[in-house]
Amino acid sequence: MAMARSAPYFEGTGRRKTSIARVRLVPGDGNVIVNGKALDEYFGRDGLAEVANQPFVATSTVRRFNAMVKVVGGGHSGQAGAISHGIARALLQVDAANRVALRGAGLLTRDPRAKERKKPGLKRARKAPQFTKR
Numbered sequence: 001m002a003m004a005r006s007a008p009y010f011e012g013t014g015r016r017k018t019s020i021a022r023v024r025l026v027p028g029d030g031n032v033i034v035n036g037k038a039l040d041e042y043f044g045r046d047g048l049a050e051v052a053n054q055p056f057v058a059t060s061t062v063r064r065f066n067a068m069v070k071v072v073g074g075g076h077s078g079q080a081g082a083i084s085h086g087i088a089r090a091l092l093q094v095d096a097a098n099r100v101a102l103r104g105a106g107l108l109t110r111d112p113r114a115k116e117r118k119k120p121g122l123k124r125a126r127k128a129p130q131f132t133k134r
Contacts, residue, residue: 010065010093014086016111019074023086025094028066030056034083035071048080055088058105059098081111 014021032039032052043049056062067087071079088107091098102108116125123129 010090012086012089012091012093014082014084014089016081016085017074017078017114019071019078019082021069021071021079021082021086023083023090024068025065025087025090026068027064030063030066032067032069034069034079043076043080046076048076051080052083052087054084054105055091055102055107058088058101058107059091060101061091061094061098065094085110 008026010025012023012025014023034042034052039049039052043052053062056065067090069083069086071082073079074082084107088102091102092108099108118125121128
């Protein structure tokens, strides 16, 4: 595997809903630190740690990099998606050959789904007040 550039670390920014994750990858043994906590400790056992680790699994680099992540905004699900997106972008800097595997797993595309805005006269984005005929 050829390195694209020799840097002390590889960076990637991931976004999902209203969450933004700044990811730094350094060669190591697979520790992922999110806002000063271990990944499993940060997300508990919702299965979101697996979502965040998907890029490593897709590129077979599970125990090769340590990741330092700073994530802000949104909820747990959005943050996990943002971390996954950021790790995928950082892995592109590690080796451009990772693009095929990451693209195939759908990890490079920024998920555009976000909360729909509330409309006037409605209770939420689409929920209307109860209708009474008489």
